[in-house]
Amino acid sequence: MSYALVFSGQGMQHPGMLPWLADGAPVRAVNERLGVRDWRAALQDADWAARNAHAQVLLTGLALAAWDALAPLLPPPAAVAGYSVGELAAFSAAGVFDAGTALSLAQARAEAMDRCAAGHPGGLIGVSRMAPAAIDALVRDTGLAVAIRNGPDSVVLGGALAALDRAEALATAQGGHCTRLRVGVASHTPTLQPAADAFRQVLEGTAFARPRTALFSNAADRIASVPQARDALAAQIARTVRWDECMDNLHARGVRCVVEVGPGQALAKMWNARYPGVPARACDEFRSAQALAAWVDSHGLS
Known part of the structure; x- marks a missing residue:
């Protein structure tokens, strides 16, 4: 074993x-x-x-x-x-x-x-407690990319700072949990x-x-x-x-x-x-x- x-x-x-x-x-x-x-x-x-x-x-x-x-x-x-x-x-x-x-x-x-x-300032935000379909819609609505996939209802999204702000507002309004990561780059x-x-x-x-x-x-x-x-x-x-x-x-x-x-x-x-x-x-x-x-x-x- x-x-x-x-x-x-x-x-x-x-x-x-x-x-x-x-x-x-x-x-x-x-x-x-x-x-x-x-x-x-x-x-x-x-x-x-x-x-x-x-x-x-x-x-x-x-x-x-x-x-x-x-x-x-x-x-x-x-x-x-x-x-x-x-x-x-x-x-x-x-x-x-x-x-x-x-x-x-x-x-x-x-x-x-x-x-x-x-040349491309950005960042990352963790999003969880949302259904996969809701996360997919969030990505479409904000133009962010899925940087990390931890599970069906837990991802990290990356992209421009304004898009991260919009994603946080939209996800929170839908009952999602958001965590802004302390990084200055849209990794992955x-x-x-x-x-x-x-x-x-x-x-x-x-x-x-x-x-x-x-x-x-x-x-x-x-x-x-x-x-x-x-x-x-x-x-x-x-x-x-x-x-x-x-x-x-x-x-x-x-x-x-x-x-x-x-x-x-x-x-x-x-x-x-x-x-x-x-x-x-x-x-x-x-x-x-x-x-x-x-x-x-x-x-x-x-």
Whole structure:
């Protein structure tokens, strides 16, 4: 029997995240890359924390630092996936490239997206508690794109700021629940195609290996080859994140539990709502790596 490993995306970063993560070499590499002495202190500044150039590097590096601490305590995962920028950590954990390369790619990805956003300002809004048909109508009425699909009644929409305002008003009037995300770019929408093209050029010059673990992508289902890996990482910048399908793919592996690596518990909560018979827990719920490993082991994996 087995477990799945999922890596969180951007937006939930906070100074108290990963409370058990020690200040070892992987964490120091993140501080150095960001030019800060202490990432927790830096996250006290909400504006600093929300910037793509900081958040994407920080989350990629810290997720892999956390996995570096957890991996010796656990058997290998049966399957791996990442949510949005969490794919960089997921691909690294699956053996496609090392942690240093993941950090460099996170920096290049953020820079490409920020250059694109400078000419096309926009953002994202989470919409839930609406029927699929109502969400489809909202997309048609506002001209927004579905950036992330978490479930039939839970999506993230992306586009121009005025359209986001209109969507929030329309959805709220229909009883929907809306959450504006603290990002300044319409990630995972066609607006970001120039960023996807630019990032693809970076990926072409980066050494990749075939995944050594079952790896599932936001944009291309299972990744089994180097060309697929490059295509998927570039495409997802401007294409809908199909997280609902990623969860289905992981569940189909017959996993007995799921571990979320990163800040917050958003992915664990989504999983538990979709598959209540297969428990998921997040790193942020534990006070030590050993406690998390013990929880995984309690499901008969070792």
